[in-house]
Amino acid sequence: MDLRFTEEQEILKQSARDFLATECPKTLVRELERSEKGHSPELWQKMAGLGWMGLIVPEEYDGIGYTFQDLTVLLEEMGRNILPGPFLATVTSTFPILEAGSEEQKKDLLPKIAQGEIILTTALLEEDGVFDAASIRVNAAPKGDDFVINGTKLFVDMAHVADHIICVTRTNEGAPEKGITLFIIDASTPGISCEVMPTTANDKLCEVRFENVTVPRKNILGKLDEGWPIVENLLRKGAISRCVESIGAIQTCIDMTVAYAKERVQYDRPIGAFQALQHKMADMWTAMETGRYLAYEAAWMESSGLPCAKEASMAKAYVNEVYRDVSKWAIRLHGAIATSDDHDIPLFYRRSKAADTAFGSTDFHREIVAQKIGLG
Amino acid sequence: MDFSLTDEQKSRSREFNDTCNELNKKRPKSLVGFEAIYELDECWEYNLYCAREFAKKGWLALGWPPEYDGKGDMMDRVLFAEARGYYGTPGVDIFGVQMLAPTLLQAASEEIKREFLPPIARGEAMWCELWSEPNAGSDLATLAATAIKKGDEYIINGQKTWNTGAHRADWGFGVFKTDPEARKHHNMTFLLLDMKTPGITVRPIEYLDGSAPYCEVYFDDVHVPARNIVGQEHEGWSVVNLLAGFERSGINEIMSMMRGLEEMVAFCNETKRNGKPLSKDPVIRNRLAQLACELEAARALAYRVADLQNRNEMSLMDASAGKIFFSELGERFAFVAGDILGPYGQIRTSRWAPQNGQWEKMFHEHFITTISMGTNEIQRNIIAWYGLGLPRMR
Ligand SMILES: Cc1cc2nc3c(=O)[nH]c(=O)nc-3n(C[C@H](O)[C@H](O)[C@H](O)COP(=O)(O)OP(=O)(O)OC[C@H]3O[C@@H](n4cnc5c(N)ncnc54)[C@H](O)[C@@H]3O)c2cc1C
Numbered sequence: 056m057d058l059r060f061t062e063e064q065e066i067l068k069q070s071a072r073d074f075l076a077t078e079c080p081k082t083l084v085r086e087l088e089r090s091e092k093g094h095s096p097e098l099w100q101k102m103a104g105l106g107w108m109g110l111i112v113p114e115e116y117d118g119i120g121y122t123f124q125d126l127t128v129l130l131e132e133m134g135r136n137i138l139p140g141p142f143l144a145t146v147t148s149t150f151p152i153l154e155a156g157s158e159e160q161k162k163d164l165l166p167k168i169a170q171g172e173i174i175l176t177t178a179l180l181e182e183d184g185v186f187d188a189a190s191i192r193v194n195a196a197p198k199g200d201d202f203v204i205n206g207t208k209l210f211v212d213m214a215h216v217a218d219h220i221i222c223v224t225r226t227n228e229g230a231p232e233k234g235i236t237l238f239i240i241d242a243s244t245p246g247i248s249c250e251v252m253p254t255t256a257n258d259k260l261c262e263v264r265f266e267n268v269t270v271p272r273k274n275i276l277g278k279l280d281e282g283w284p285i286v287e288n289l290l291r292k293g294a295i296s297r298c299v300e301s302i303g304a305i306q307t308c309i310d311m312t313v314a315y316a317k318e319r320v321q322y323d324r325p326i327g328a329f330q331a332l333q334h335k336m337a338d339m340w341t342a343m344e345t346g347r348y349l350a351y352e353a354a355w356m357e358s359s360g361l362p363c364a365k366e367a368s369m370a371k372a373y374v375n376e377v378y379r380d381v382s383k384w385a386i387r388l389h390g391a392i393a394t395s396d397d398h399d400i401p402l403f404y405r406r407s408k409a410a411d412t413a414f415g416s417t418d419f420h421r422e423i424v425a426q427k428i429g430l431g
Numbered sequence: 432m433d434f435s436l437t438d439e440q441k442s443r444s445r446e447f448n449d450t451c452n453e454l455n456k457k458r459p460k461s462l463v464g465f466e467a468i469y470e471l472d473e474c475w476e477y478n479l480y481c482a483r484e485f486a487k488k489g490w491l492a493l494g495w496p497p498e499y500d501g502k503g504d505m506m507d508r509v510l511f512a513e514a515r516g517y518y519g520t521p522g523v524d525i526f527g528v529q530m531l532a533p534t535l536l537q538a539a540s541e542e543i544k545r546e547f548l549p550p551i552a553r554g555e556a557m558w559c560e561l562w563s564e565p566n567a568g569s570d571l572a573t574l575a576a577t578a579i580k581k582g583d584e585y586i587i588n589g590q591k592t593w594n595t596g597a598h599r600a601d602w603g604f605g606v607f608k609t610d611p612e613a614r615k616h617h618n619m620t621f622l623l624l625d626m627k628t629p630g631i632t633v634r635p636i637e638y639l640d641g642s643a644p645y646c647e648v649y650f651d652d653v654h655v656p657a658r659n660i661v662g663q664e665h666e667g668w669s670v671v672n673l674l675a676g677f678e679r680s681g682i683n684e685i686m687s688m689m690r691g692l693e694e695m696v697a698f699c700n701e702t703k704r705n706g707k708p709l710s711k712d713p714v715i716r717n718r719l720a721q722l723a724c725e726l727e728a729a730r731a732l733a734y735r736v737a738d739l740q741n742r743n744e745m746s747l748m749d750a751s752a753g754k755i756f757f758s759e760l761g762e763r764f765a766f767v768a769g770d771i772l773g774p775y776g777q778i779r780t781s782r783w784a785p786q787n788g789q790w791e792k793m794f795h796e797h798f799i800t801t802i803s804m805g806t807n808e809i810q811r812n813i814i815a816w817y818g819l820g821l822p823r824m825r
Contacts, residue, residue: 180774183704183705184704184773184774184775185704185705185773187705189705189706190704190705209774209783210774252778252781252783253778253779253780253781254777254778254779255777255778255779255791255794255795256777260774260777262783320566321568321569321570321573322569322570322824329808329824331808331811331812332808379766383762386639386798386802387798387801387802387806387807390568390569390802390806391563391568391592391593391802391803393639394638394639394798394799394802395636395637395638395639396637396638396639396640396641397636397637398639401639404639405639408769408776408777408794409777411769412773412774412776412777416770416773416774417770418714418770
C-alpha cells in the first residue's frame with residue numbers, strides 16, 4: 056500500500072493549481088455565472104494546450120493516455136479553485152466513447168476532443184429527474200437507415216454550448232433496462248432546441264427538446280437496445296469525478312474559514328480562539344479527510360478496473376453531505392460577510408447543491424449501497 | 432397547565448387568518464421568501480399596502496397601552512404573528528413595529544413616544560436597524576461610528592453595514608459612540624434618524640442568492656437633532672439590550688414552516704416518480720415526519736417564550752433556545768426539501784421550479800436567522816453562561 060500521489064500526479068496537481076489560480080480567478084468565475092454561455096473559449100483553448108481534455112484519451116487518438124485516477128487529481132484542483140464551463144460534461148461524455156465507441160467514432164471524435172475542438176455533453180435526465188432506466192422516455196424510432204428522436208431532456212449540463220450530445224433514448228418498450236440506446240448527435244441537427252434553466256449554482260443546466268430529430272443509425276454508441284450498462288458506467292465514473300472535485304472545494308472552504316478565524320477579531324481575540332468554533336472546524340476537517348480517502352479509494356478502484364459500484368456510491372452519498380455541511384458551516388463561521396455574494400464562500404456553497412444532484416443524489420446512492428451491503 | 436385559547440382568542444385568531452388570507456389574493460407572484468419585500472418594487476408596494484390594511488384595524492399597535500391608541504394584548508401579537516407567518520403576509524415592519532415600538536414604550540421620553548409611535552401604528556414610517564459595523568458584529572460594543580454633540584445636534588460619521596432594508600426605510604435607529612473617552616458599554620447613544628438626512632449614503636449589498644435585501648450605510652457629517660435620543664446619553668447599550676429582547680420570536684418563521692410542510696406534503700401526494708407517489712417512499716415519509724415533530728416542538732417552545740413574556744417574566748434561556756432551534760430547523764427543512772425535490776431542488780423561481788421556487792430560496796435564506804439577531808454561537812453562550820451558570824469566558 057502507498058497512499059501518496061505519484062511524482063507525475065504531484066506535478067499535474069501543482070501545475071493545475073498554478074494555472075487555475077492565474078487563468079481562472081474568481082472575477083472570471085462570477086463573469087461566467089452571469090453570462091449566458093458560462094463558458095470561456097479562451098480559457099478552454101489554454102486548457103487544451105495543456106492537454107487536459109485529452110488526458111484520458113489514448114495516445115493513438117492524439118491524447119495523453121493518463122489514467123482515470125490521474126484525471127481525478129486534476130478534477131480536485133478544478134474543484135478547489137472552481138472551474139466553470141464544459142470540462143466535466145465533455146470528459147464524462149468521453150468515457151462512453153472510449154468504452155463503447157466504434158473505431159470510426161473514436162477516430163472521428165477523440166482527436167477533436169483531445170485538441171479542445173469540440174464540446175460534448177450527455178442528455179440523460181427527463182421529467183422524473185431520477186437516474187434510472189424506467190424514467191427514460193425520449194423515443195428513438197427507426198426510419199429506414201435513420202432513427203427519429205422525439206422528447207425532452209432536462210438538467211443537461213452545458214448543452215447550449217455543446218457540439219455533440221450523447222442522448223440516452225428508449226428504443227424498445229420491454230423491460231426498462233433492456234430498451235435503452237445511446238446516440239451521438241450533432242447539436243446543430245434540425246429539430247433540437249435548447250434553453251438554459253436558472254439554477255442555484257448558475258451552472259447552465261439545460262432543457263433540450265428533440266422534435267423529429269433524424270440521426271443516422273451509424274451514430275448509435277454501443278449496441279441498439281443495450282445502452283443501459285454504458286449509462287451505469289458513466290454514472291459511476293461521473294459520481295466519482297464529481298466527488299473528488301467536491302473534495303477540492305471542501306478543502307478551500309476549510310482553508311478560507313481557518314484563515315479568517317485567525318484574523319477576525321471580536322471580543323479582543325481572534326474568533327478562532329473560541330473553542331466552540333475550533334471544535335466545529337476540527338469536525339469539518341475530519342469530515343473532509345474521511346470523505347477524501349473514501350473518494351480516493353473509489354477512484355483507485357475505478358482506475359484499476361476493479362468493480363466499485365458500492366464504493367463509488369458510498370463516496371458520492373457521503374461527500375454530498377460533507378460538501379453541503381462544510382460549506383454551510385463555512386458561511387456560519389464567517390458570519391454576515393460570507394452571506395454576501397461578493398465573498399467567495401457562497402460560490403462554493405451554491406455549487407454544493409449542484410454537486411449534490413449531479414450523477415445521483417445522496418438518497419439515490421444510499422439505495423445502491425443498501426443493495427450492495429445485502430439488504431434484501 | 433392549559434395550552435388552549437379562550438373563545439375570544441380563537442375568534443381573533445380567525446379574524447387575523449381571514450384577513451391575511453384575503454390579502455394573499457393580491458400577493459405578487461415574485462414575492463418568494465422572507466426578504467423579497469426589500470428587493471423588488473412591486474413586493475415593497477405590497478408590503479406597504481398590507482401595512483396600511485393592518486393599520487386600519489389597529490393591528491400595528493397590538494399590546495400597546497391605550498394612551499397610545501394600543502389595542503389587544505401580547506397574546507394577540509402572537510396570534511397575529513402566527514397568521515402572518517402561515518400566509519407569508521408582510522406588512523408588519525420587523526424593525527419599527529416589532530422591535531422599536533416596544534422599546535420606545537419602555538425607554539423613550541414622552542415627547543419621543545408621541546412623535547414616533549403614531550406613524551408606526553399608521554403603517555407610514557418604515558424603519559431599519561443601524562447597528563453592525565465591519566469590525567463590530569457579535570461584539571457590537573466595540574463599534575466605531577461616532578455621534579459628537581454640537582449644540583442641539585449630533586454630528587454622525589462612520590459606517591454601518593448589513594442593514595436590512597436600509598434602502599427602503601424612511602427612518603433608522605442606530606447606536607453611535609458619543610463619548611470616545613468613556614469605558615466600554617457607557618460610551619454610546621441610541622439615536623433615531625431620518626434616512627433622507629444629507630450625508631447618508633446607502634449602498635445595497637448583494638446577498639448570496641443575488642438578491643439585495645441589505646445595505647452598507649455611510650455617514651458623512653450627518654446632522655441629527657439631539658432630542659432624537661432614546662434612553663440616556665452615553666447609555667445606549669442598555670437600550671440595545673432591551674431592543675434585542677424584542678427581536679423576532681420565531682413564531683412567524685415557525686408558522687411559515689408549518690405552511691411549508693403542508694405544501695411539501697401536498698407535493699409528495701401529487702407527484703409521481705416512476706409511477707409511484709413520492710408520499711409512498713419510506714425515506715421521504717420518515718424525514719417529513721421527523722420535521723413535523725421538530726416543528727411542533729419549536730412551536731411549543733415559542734408558546735412557552737410568549738407565555739413568559741405575557742407575564743413579564745423574560746427567560747433569556749428559553750428565548751435563546753427557541754432562536755437556535757427554529758433557525759437550525761430552517762436549515763434542516765431547506766435541506767430535506769431540497770433532497771426530496773432531487774434535481775428540481777436547484778431550480779430558481781421559473782417555469783421549471785416546483786412550488787414557485789420557494790425551496791430553492793430557502794436554501795439561501797436560512798442563514799438570515801442563524802446569523803442575524805445574535806448568532807447561534809452567541810445564543811449558546813447565553814444559555815451556558817446566564818442560564819446554566821457555567822464559568823464565563825473572560
Ligand atoms: C441576513 C442578515 C441581515 C442582517 N440585518 C442586520 C440589520 O438589519 N442591522 C444590523 O445592524 N445588522 C444586521 N445584520 C448583522 C448581524 O447582526 C451580524 O451579522 C451578527 O451580529 C454577527 O456579526 P458578524 O457577522 O460580524 O460575525 P462575527 O461577530 O464576526 O462572528 C463570526 C463568527 O464568530 C462567532 N463568534 C463571535 N463571537 C463569539 C463568541 N464569543 N463565542 C463563540 N463564537 C463567537 C460567530 O458566531 C460567527 O460564527 C444582519 C446579518 C445578516 C446575515
